[in-house]
Amino acid sequence: MNKHATHAEDWYQVRLTLPWVVPGAPGVQDAINIAVAEVGRRADASAVHSADISVQDVACPSCSWEMEAVLCTHGYAMVVLDITVEIEASSVDESTTLVKRELGSRMKDIPLTVLDSIAVDDIEDSSVSFAKLGLPAENRPEATDRSSSRNTTKSGR
Structure with a gap:
């Protein structure tokens, strides 16, 4: 073997x-x-x-x-x-x-x-499943702290 x-x-x-x-x-x-x-x-x-x-x-x-x-x-x-x-x-x-x-x-x-x-x-699996495509970015499991900080910055304007 x-x-x-x-x-x-x-x-x-x-x-x-x-x-x-x-x-x-x-x-x-x-x-x-x-x-x-x-x-x-x-x-x-x-x-x-x-x-x-x-x-x-x-x-x-x-x-x-x-x-x-x-x-x-x-x-x-x-x-x-x-x-x-x-x-x-x-x-x-x-x-x-x-x-x-x-x-x-x-x-x-x-x-x-x-x-x-x-x-x-x-190689890390960075592909997005088709089931997750309809979810908003902040609700996706792969969303990072950086993306949520961008959302707070945009809402603060």
Whole structure:
């Protein structure tokens, strides 16, 4: 039984960041749409599951204002994307290796930087059940002290 447990494969969630160059993008939102669609198409063709793609946010060093990491110039745009995928592997190290192999073979000359990898079983269940969706936020079991303090602040105005 222990022999079977050592060869068991678990699901891991791996988060990566990658820059994507979009030639001929007429605007920032078009560049974002093209980059997300292209990376999504290539991720769908690989062995990874449930690819979640978003534009990376960066903060201004002087004022801390957060903005999307997109640089748009005449004729080219570069969009920095965060992609979170799930893959079946036997360890954290193997999960990052497999993801880089699967995505890297479909994205030639694109630097893939792994930000983190965690077993799917270790991720806290933050999903909301459909039965709780109709309840007001303060009546939901997962409501925190922070959300109730926001309610008191709003009622104090």
